[in-house]
Amino acid sequence: MKLQPLLRRMALGAALCLGSLGAAHAQMNYPMGSLQGLATFGAFPNVSINCTDYTLGPGARVISPQNRIIPRNQLNGLQAPVVFQTDAMGNVFRVWLVSNTAASQLQLPKAPGQCGLFFSN
Numbered sequence: 001m002k003l004q005p006l007l008r009r010m011a012l013g014a015a016l017c018l019g020s021l022g023a024a025h026a027q028m029n030y031p032m033g034s035l036q037g038l039a040t041f042g043a044f045p046n047v048s049i050n051c052t053d054y055t056l057g058p059g060a061r062v063i064s065p066q067n068r069i070i071p072r073n074q075l076n077g078l079q080a081p082v083v084f085q086t087d088a089m090g091n092v093f094r095v096w097l098v099s100n101t102a103a104s105q106l107q108l109p110k111a112p113g114q115c116g117l118f119f120s121n
Helices: 003-026 100-105
Strands: 035-041 046-049 052-063 079-086 092-097
Touching: 046 092, 079 100
Parallel strands: 052 092
Antiparallel strands: 035 046, 035 079, 046 052, 079 092
16 A cells, blocks of 8 residues: 555645745735724724724724734724725725734835824825
């Protein structure tokens, strides 16, 4: 019986799968049109990103760094760096919470800001 070549193929397949999972987890690819900023969540549906007020749209999803959806009752008062998307009406419909280190490494455009005396980007 030729069990040894079969075991080698299975081990190679498992190693390739685990290697690709680690690479996918290391860097998240965000959809085209995503912006980044610092979000402060108020009472639902209000959110302020870079001192610009937005509304969370119906069915908006807020996704944690562990790729879990955060219930909206846990958002009030939360402040975190985010990547987000808006719909045609300007409502935020998808938000990814990111860590400070990941936020500093992102190569996404920043959301327009209105913080301070002069507006800044």
